[in-house]
Amino acid sequence: MSPVVVARIDRRRRLLLTGMAAGLTSVAHAQSLQPGLAVASRPLVLGEIALSFHAASAGVVRRILMRDGVAHSVVQAPHEQIYRMLGEGRIEMAVSAWLPGSHGEYIRPYETDLVKLGALYEPYALWGVPDTVPESDVREVADLLKPEVVARMNPLIQGIGPGAGISRFSREIFARYGLDAAGYMFRNGSLKDCTDAFEQAVAQGRWAVVPLWHPQYLHNRYRIRELAEPHGLLRGKDAATLVVRRAALPLLPERTLATLQRMRLGNAVVANLDDRMARDGRSALDAARQWMDENPATVAAWG
Secondary structure, rough: OOOHHHHHHHHHHHHHHHHHHHHHHHHHHHHOOOOOOOOOOOEEEEEEEOHHHHHHHHHHHHHHHHHOOOOEEEEEEEEOOOOHHOOOOOOOOOEEEOOOOOHHHHHHHHHHHHHEEEEOOOOOOEEEEOOOOOOOOOEEEEHHHHHHHHHHEEOOOEEEOOOHHHHHHHHHHHHHOOOOOOOOEOOOOOOHHHHHHHHHHHHHHHHHHHEEEEOOOHHHHOOOEEEEOOOOOOOOOOEEEEEHHHHHHOOHHHHHHHHHHHHHHHHHHHHHHHHHHHHOOOHHHHHHHHHHOOHHHHOOOOO
């Protein structure tokens, strides 16, 4: 065979192999952008904010992942760290982003990299007092400035971590109303610091303000009356939304994604799960399993 013929055959082979490689690359790229087509090669990294009610709702999400055989690991951290890691791709799903008010500013820089799934519940921040505090004396935040209220109210308003929406909003309230000048103090701390301060005040019959939110297990145990705040500093209702990075969609089967999009818990259920964990010492997974076993029709409706 002449050298010219051999060269032509080799050229045809190279073109054929190049075309096959390009085709395989195109298929792989298409699969990487669609859920349920690629085989998960590693666990999904799930991030949950290190507060009990976030863990409570994440327990139900994790039960769905376990049902569908989705391998996953869990990272717990404060708000700021969770959203920084989500933006960096170090975690791939967050349970859950309170949008738009409380957590919207955290995800805004990389929001186009995320897919929003179901809204699990409708949280909102509040300032509250025990219902033993007469409404005629304290109905709204401005009433905290009345001399007779200042004389009786605990001056320490104990909050949680500085990255929480309620903490940021509380500092805005202090600035707007001049509460510092009236002798009040806002202090960041742990969730336990916040709940203990409120429960101790109730046990001792003292007047106290708690910077809180729905859902939270204290609402299952006490009657907490919300104070009106007419300037909108507490932002109103959010949607507690599951968010996942687009690049991680291949780790989730189609059925799992469909279920997570339809899943609805509601504030009362999350508060109930949170209370089971706090009162009974159950893990989030155990509380979720118990509630799901008690409510099979609700779970089945998610798909």
